[in-house]
Amino acid sequence: MTRGSTRVDERDLALMARALQLAERGLYTTDPNPRVGCVLAREGQIVGEGWHRRAGEPHAERLAIEAAGAAARGATAYVTLEPCCHHGRTPPCTDALLAAGVSRVVVGVQDPNPRVHGRGLERLRAAGVEVVTGVLEGPCRALNPGFDKRMRLGLPFVRVKLAASLDGRTALANGESQWITSAAARTDVHWLRARSSAILTGIGTLLADDPSLNVRLAPTLIPALATGEPVRQPLRVILDSALRMPLTAKMLLLTGATLVATCVQDAKRIAAVTSAGAEVWVGPPDAAGRVDLEALLRYLAEREINEVLVEAGPTLAGAALQQRLVDELVLYLAPHLMGSDARGLFQLGPLASMRERVPLELLDVRQVGPDLRLRARLAEDTVNSDD
Incomplete structure (x- = not known):
């Protein structure tokens, strides 16, 4: 499986599946926000995890970065939904990922919010981060139908x-x-x-x-x-x-x-x-x-x-x-x-x-x-x- 010139392997699929499991924990509480999970991994080993619990609280990416600490630098972030790039109830997650020094971001589905749609990915690419999209896109989209x-x-x-x-x-x-x-x-x-x-x-x-x-x-x-x-x-x-x-x-x-x-x-x-x-x-x-x-x-x-x-x-x-x-x-x-x-x-x-x-x-x-x-x-x- 490939997305553009980047190959997606079984390890990527497994780690995105784990991010989906985390996102599902917020199924009954995140409203009106989407349910999102994030995994940080280095060489296939998980170094940090997070999931969004409710509106106004930290997003999945920030919680995973906090859990990973210094190990986030050079890691790959697996996120079920495109990281936000605007100030809403919380600061942009793209900024947090860049500040943590992640080298690669794998995304399940683009954010349908017009304020974000594609802009978060562009922000990461412009900063030199490798971005892969569409990994387990169907299940990631199905998590937030509303x-x-x-x-x-x-x-x-x-x-x-x-x-x-x-x-x-x-x-x-x-x-x-x-x-x-x-x-x-x-x-x-x-x-x-x-x-x-x-x-x-x-x-x-x-x-x-x-x-x-x-x-x-x-x-x-x-x-x-x-x-x-x-x-x-x-x-x-x-x-x-x-x-x-x-x-x-x-x-x-x-x-x-x-x-x-x-x-x-x-x-x-x-x-x-x-x-x-x-x-x-x-x-x-x-x-x-x-x-x-x-x-x-x-x-x-x-x-x-x-x-x-x-x-x-x-x-x-x-x-x-x-x-x-x-x-x-x-x-x-x-x-x-x-x-x-x-x-x-x-x-x-x-x-x-x-x-x-x-x-x-x-x-x-x-x-x-x-x-x-x-x-x-x-x-x-x-x-x-x-x-």
């Missing part, structure tokens, strides 16, 4: 979580839905919540279930919180076009912030919801008079929201899917049947032909307790008509 999409497109990464019976039903006809899946699957969902910047649901789900929409994991389970610090709670977002938010909702009493997204200009009602502990965002309506979903997502991106987890009923899930605002589906299937009168997964409207189906590409299938967990993304339709 940060990447927000920087490139001004939108967060949207992940829709659904739970259903094996015949695709999410609730009985009378609305009863607890519990479709097992305790193991419900615990797995908390890991999805923990990595998310925000959790989005509709007012219908809130009125029916009064959910908490918080992360209920022991802090000691998360590597960055081994000291017992509280788990970061995602922003709870309620899509509430008519501003029906109950002032006694359970989530308003919990740790973490709640945002109610509406398109109703009702100063008195907005003041009441705000006094109850929620923030209110008034956005533009769509053609049907409901909150414009894409406008809401762009607003969330402006608030540095990287990953949005949608936990909602078939109306909101179907709307997001039809508008192609969904990046990933996570579907938990329980091994039981609920019958034809039970409620379905999505409201997509009637289809006139098989060509109108929404094509999906399976990314992963695994068993979680007695249930199946499927990860999928929207795919281009490759179905041909019958001859």
Whole structure:
């Protein structure tokens, strides 16, 4: 494998894989920053390691340099994301690498942030440092899907979580839905919540279930919180076009912030919801008079929201899917049947032909307790008509 005129060997791949392992430790804490890991090595031997823990704290490169000490001079730095070259919450990492005297920098993926993109690499090359890019690029990019999409497109990464019976039903006809899946699957969902910047649901789900929409994991389970610090709670977002938010909702009493997204200009009602502990965002309506979903997502991106987890009923899930605002589906299937009168997964409207189906590409299938967990993304339709 080569990148330009520089050969990448198995040792480089192994050390970048180690940097990826380190970066993954920040999966639940770095938000809104990207997850980044760094390894410093000399002749294949690791002399320093670091990973970014949370915004405002030292970046991975600086921690690895500190761990290496004098051994950093002449070493190779393996970094999952291009080192920053601007002053943000912390000083530029390119300056730290140059001051430490590293002779070679191996990068997984360029930083999609327009303030950095390629400039960090140029700064290192201009100073005489050998730079290699694109090593384990796929896994490095996959580590930060929300940060990447927000920087490139001004939108967060949207992940829709659904739970259903094996015949695709999410609730009985009378609305009863607890519990479709097992305790193991419900615990797995908390890991999805923990990595998310925000959790989005509709007012219908809130009125029916009064959910908490918080992360209920022991802090000691998360590597960055081994000291017992509280788990970061995602922003709870309620899509509430008519501003029906109950002032006694359970989530308003919990740790973490709640945002109610509406398109109703009702100063008195907005003041009441705000006094109850929620923030209110008034956005533009769509053609049907409901909150414009894409406008809401762009607003969330402006608030540095990287990953949005949608936990909602078939109306909101179907709307997001039809508008192609969904990046990933996570579907938990329980091994039981609920019958034809039970409620379905999505409201997509009637289809006139098989060509109108929404094509999906399976990314992963695994068993979680007695249930199946499927990860999928929207795919281009490759179905041909019958001859």
